[in-house]
Amino acid sequence: MGKELYDCFSEARETFAEASEALGEDLSRLCFSGSPEELNQTANTQPAILTVSVAAYRVLKRNLNIEPVLTAGHSLGEYSALVAAKAISFFDAVRIVRARGKFMQNAVPAGLGTMAAIMGMPNQQVVDICNRASCRKNRLIVEPANFNCPGQIVISGHTQAISTAGEQAQQAGASRVVKLPVSAPFHCSLMRPAAEKLAEHFADVKVSEPEIPIISNVDAETNYHAGTVRDLLIQQVSSAVRWEESMQLAVRQGVSQMIEIGPGRVLSGLLRRINRNVQPFNVGCPQDLERVAESYAQ
Numbered sequence: 001m002g003k004e005l006y007d008c009f010s011e012a013r014e015t016f017a018e019a020s021e022a023l024g025e026d027l028s029r030l031c032f033s034g035s036p037e038e039l040n041q042t043a044n045t046q047p048a049i050l051t052v053s054v055a056a057y058r059v060l061k062r063n064l065n066i067e068p069v070l071t072a073g074h075s076l077g078e079y080s081a082l083v084a085a086k087a088i089s090f091f092d093a094v095r096i097v098r099a100r101g102k103f104m105q106n107a108v109p110a111g112l113g114t115m116a117a118i119m120g121m122p123n124q125q126v127v128d129i130c131n132r133a134s135c136r137k138n139r140l141i142v143e144p145a146n147f148n149c150p151g152q153i154v155i156s157g158h159t160q161a162i163s164t165a166g167e168q169a170q171q172a173g174a175s176r177v178v179k180l181p182v183s184a185p186f187h188c189s190l191m192r193p194a195a196e197k198l199a200e201h202f203a204d205v206k207v208s209e210p211e212i213p214i215i216s217n218v219d220a221e222t223n224y225h226a227g228t229v230r231d232l233l234i235q236q237v238s239s240a241v242r243w244e245e246s247m248q249l250a251v252r253q254g255v256s257q258m259i260e261i262g263p264g265r266v267l268s269g270l271l272r273r274i275n276r277n278v279q280p281f282n283v284g285c286p287q288d289l290e291r292v293a294e295s296y297a298q
Contacts, residue, residue: 001031001039001263002052004285011062015055015090019047022094027051042183043101046076047094053080053262054090056283060261064293070222070255072215072246074267075146075187078236084261085210087229092205099201103194104237105184113185115145115156116166120175126153129172133165145187146241149273154180156188191238199234220245222253247274259283259292 005012006028019027030038031048038044057080060066073081079097082088088096118126127144134141134157142157142165155165162185166177185191207226216223216232220242223229247270250258259281260267268280281292
């Protein structure tokens with residue numbers, strides 16, 4: 001993950017070196033030769049993805065001189081967006097997401113929580129199913145975690161409640177219900193202990209006013225103030241990601257092209273289902289950079 005960028009661009013190598021200094025370990029070794037078991041630990045996954053994403057952004061900005069007018073990031077990606085907006089330093093962000101990963105992993109005992117994607121159902125119908133599948137008597141909860149795009153919602157909570165909600169969704173006409181290979185039930189109220197610990201961690205972190213407007217996952221609104229950014233990042237751990245609304249807001253504000261930064265093309269796929277009039281690009285490797293350069297030159 002990220003090796004081609006590392007080999008081809010000094011900006012990427014400098015980014016990996018900064019991340020390694022922040023963590024006190026060689027992050028390039030983890031990304032390039034770490035075992036799947038190592039990389040799948042969320043305390044490692046989060047700083048690794050953040051580093052590759054910021055490396056790709058720095059390469060893009062320095063080599064193509066592209067200046068974003070708006071930023072947004074899905075879940076962990078919100079930290080990359082905040083680094084791009086200069087609201088948080090990359091050095092601090094790497095350390096925060098390492099701690100965030102540990103807090104989230106430890107919030108719920110292994111096996112007690114999970115997540116699932118529900119396809120082909122309206123948002124409110126999924127919300128209603130989650131409410132019915134949650135059991136106050138047994139203290140079992142299941143909640144919407146990601147409103148990704150029309151017809152795709154991820155739910156999160158106790159494993160038993162997820163199974164109940166999935167069965168109810170299939171009976172109600174969902175086209176698919178897919179359990180996700182995750183290590184914990186992210187973005188639901190079971191993550192509140194992680195949010196509390198993250199709040200303590202943020203006490204020593206400098207957060208500045210974003211130089212570029214950023215759309216928050218929690219409220220799907222454009223935020224400009226340092227205090228609001230900090231509060232929303234803490235809430236984000238245990239709140240749903242309102243991605244569909246975030247992209248709709250970007251379109252209303254006049255955005256016609258979006259560049260997905262970092263590994264994968266998931267967000268570009270979601271964007272096509274949200275609004276086909278917006279042109280998505282991806283930058284995760286040197287070849288992607290060439291394609292973006294060609295498109296912007298036309």
